Amino acid sequence: MIPPSRQSFRPGSEEAAQEQQEREQAYRRARQSGSAPPEDEPWHIVLEVSATASAEEITASYRRLMKQHHPDRFAQEGGAAYEAAVVKSKKITEAYRYAKTLKQFSEKTGRTSRQKPEPETDPPPSGFASSREQEAYQAVGMMWAGWISELALADGQLLLDHLVARRLREAFRFLSVLVQPMGGETARNVLEELEAGRSWQDFRRCSVHVHGLLLQVNRAETARKRRRQEQQRAWEREEAERRREQARRDWQRARNAPPADRAWHVVLEVSEGASNEEITSAYRRLVKQHHPDRFAHVGGDVYQEAVRRTAEITQAYRHVRQYRRF
Structure with a gap:
């Protein structure tokens, strides 16, 4: 903003000179109090009005x-x-403060330059008792916007709606509903704070305490889930071991069972006059194809049939080896 001392005024008028002096004094006071806007952006441009x-x-x-x-x-x-x-709002406020200071001397109010103007104070922000109250409200909005996603808070959007609409009592009640199911002396103390809260500063303090309680509840729930998962994995390991032991016993019984009624060369899918090498090759191929390990995850009748078929192939192969002595 161009200081008043650099602005051009038409000389020759005692009234204009006095007004110029008053403007310079107002500008100096405004700069000292920090209410003057930047020199490169005039106050009337910031406020979108004429000078x-x-x-x-x-x-x-x-x-x-x-x-x-x-x-x-x-x-x-x-x-x-x-x-x-x-x-942007800070710049607008600074420009407005400077404009008020400047107009106080440019308008004819009956004061002389020696009279000390009455101090002016800005009205508190709309809907807030003070600027600290407004800062507390803004901080609360930023905090809960992050905490809701962090905590996966149910109905968290409802709390944000209360905050946007500045429904303070509804926001207090929302937090009370979150804390009521919790036990312990800390939860009771927080509930008392929530019931006694009256301002956004109170709500900000209570929000920090409620957030701490919710973190404790989430940690406890996470620990319970971890224990349940570990118990589930232990049960699955035991069940898998039980199935392997059952398969081993089934395999042992099948090996010790009497030969099947079908001829050995029919079971091994070779001719009766096949060579020893052909018989061994057919045995390996069939065992690989029907081995129970390939069907252990399926279980049921499919697995039992694989056990029976493998036992039959093994018995036929042992029989022909004993018969032919190879």
Whole structure:
């Protein structure tokens, strides 16, 4: 923003010179208090009004811009949109403060330059008792936006809706419903805090305590799930071992069973006059094809048939080896 000392005024008028002096003094005070906007962006450009706008026009434009760029509208989005809204609203507020300071001397209010103007204080943000209350509200929105996804909180969107609409009592009741099923002295103390809470600052403090309780509950639930999974894996290992032992016993009984009624060369799928090498090759091929290990995961009748067929092939092969002595 161009300081008043650099602005051009038409000389020759005592009133214009006095007004120029008052503007310079106002500018210096504003710079000292930190309420002057940057020199490269004039206050009337920030507020989207003309440099000669009246106080009413400036105030109306300020309220319109603050409603449009207020960080509360972007609290749920977070990230870059929220940060940009914070910067923009701060710039608008600084420009409005400087405009009020400047207009205080440019308008004819009957004060002389020696009279000390009455100090002005900005009204508290709309819907909040103070700027600290507003900061607590904004911090709460950012916290719960991350915690809801972190905790996989049921009906978490309902809490965000309460926060966006600034329904403080409903937000307190929502947290109370979360804490009520929990036992222990800590949960009872948090419930008492929630019942006594009246402001967004109270809600922010209670939110931190509720978040800690929810983390404890999630850790306990995670530990229970881990124990159940370990028990399930142990049972599966025992069941697999039991099946292998049963298969071994079935295989042993099949090997010791009497020969089948079918002829050995029919079982081994060779001719009766086949050579020893052909018989051995057929035996290996059939055992590989019908071995029970290939059907252990299937179980049932398929597995039992594989056991029976393998035993039959083995008995036929042992019989022909004993018969032919090879």
